Amino acid sequence: MTQILVEELTASSAEIRLADRRFSKEVGDIGNLSGRKVVAAVGLLGRVLRMSRHADCAIFFVTNRPASFLVDCVISLVLRAKRIPTLGYVHALGYERLARRGRVWRQLVRIHFSCASTVVCLSPRLAHDVAPFVRKEARIETVPNTILDVDDIPARSSCHGVVTYFSNFIPEKGIADFIALSRSISDIRFVAAGSPVDEEQLGQLRRDSPPNLEIVGQALGRDKRDLWSKTSILVFPSRYEFEAQPLTIIEALSKGIPVIAYDVGGVGDLVDDGTNGYLLPEGDVAGMKRAIEGLINNSDELARLGAGARNTFIDNHSRSAFRNAWIKLLGDYA
Numbered sequence: 480m481t482q483i484l485v486e487e488l489t490a491s492s493a494e495i496r497l498a499d500r501r502f503s504k505e506v507g508d509i510g511n512l513s514g515r516k517v518v519a520a521v522g523l524l525g526r527v528l529r530m531s532r533h534a535d536c537a538i539f540f541v542t543n544r545p546a547s548f549l550v551d552c553v554i555s556l557v558l559r560a561k562r563i564p565t566l567g568y569v570h571a572l573g574y575e576r577l578a579r580r581g582r583v584w585r586q587l588v589r590i591h592f593s594c595a596s597t598v599v600c601l602s603p604r605l606a607h608d609v610a611p612f613v614r615k616e617a618r619i620e621t622v623p624n625t626i627l628d629v630d631d632i633p634a635r636s637s638c639h640g641v642v643t644y645f646s647n648f649i650p651e652k653g654i655a656d657f658i659a660l661s662r663s664i665s666d667i668r669f670v671a672a673g674s675p676v677d678e679e680q681l682g683q684l685r686r687d688s689p690p691n692l693e694i695v696g697q698a699l700g701r702d703k704r705d706l707w708s709k710t711s712i713l714v715f716p717s718r719y720e721f722e723a724q725p726l727t728i729i730e731a732l733s734k735g736i737p738v739i740a741y742d743v744g745g746v747g748d749l750v751d752d753g754t755n756g757y758l759l760p761e762g763d764v765a766g767m768k769r770a771i772e773g774l775i776n777n778s779d780e781l782a783r784l785g786a787g788a789r790n791t792f793i794d795n796h797s798r799s800a801f802r803n804a805w806i807k808l809l810g811d812y813a
Contacts, residue, residue, distance in 0.1 A: 483625060487798065490802070536563065536596075536809070537558050537566070543571050543721070545580075552590060555594035555595070559594040564812055565594055566598075569599065569608075572604065572720070574588055592613050593612075595613070597617060597619075599620050602623060604744070622808065624724040624801075625800070626796070641669070642660075642668070642712045642771055643672065643714070644670070645713065645731075648684065653715070654684070658684075658687065658692060663768050667771065670706060672703070707730070712737055712738075712781075713736050713738045714739050717741060718743060719743060732749070732755060736785060737757075738750050738756035739774075741759055741760065741763070742761065
């Protein structure tokens, strides 16, 4: 999302200086403290200190993992001390839960969001999560996610009938539920693509998979495009309670692919039940099975939901919608 935002703002002739804050290089690194991350945090603080106080504004990507959030608090206080208007860009749920860790954490969350003149969220569910901590004079705006590459809708034939999983292979993303689904519907082809924790996990998943499930691991470039072109349904069985706006769902919507997902986190702000897919209670594997079987054998319903998916993307998540929302938002700071 950093790359997309920079591209769109640069195209609008805005002057951009990027202080990259990515600390994790691999899936297994997320949430783990390391010396490299400490050095990266110190470097990030140094870059922020060198920012000119004459900047129109700073767009701040807010995180909610405790260690990263402490870094956020320091940087937001520095920006406030430098009198730089700050837009807090929220990409995750979990701030109410972070505040429940104790009185000190609640105060830190309040202090952090009090530094922002505007808080930008991806969807209404994320806005509700931060609203109790945003000062009354500040605004809360919603700018839905977009995606990096927008291809034309691929040619798709009902004979493909591929049910696809596109996500990391960590437990909370629901890979185990997807495997269970593939075992329960033996006459449908399933494909799971995503980044494994490590090669050992990838090998184990392949050994445990039924014959109708292909575990391809990470799919990039042409491999990814080919898989999307064969996909009839995206299944997103994530159980992660802080799921925000998964880009894989937006990619599916952009290609006119219906989505069947659990109603967790902010997923319900993307998947409109009966319009662009089906939304089910968390852990309802049996319900997912019924939804897949009913949809894969009903070309008319598949086409209707596919059209709904494409319309959802154009209206809410296209690059033009994203660009126009940010240009309008930043016009107040120019």
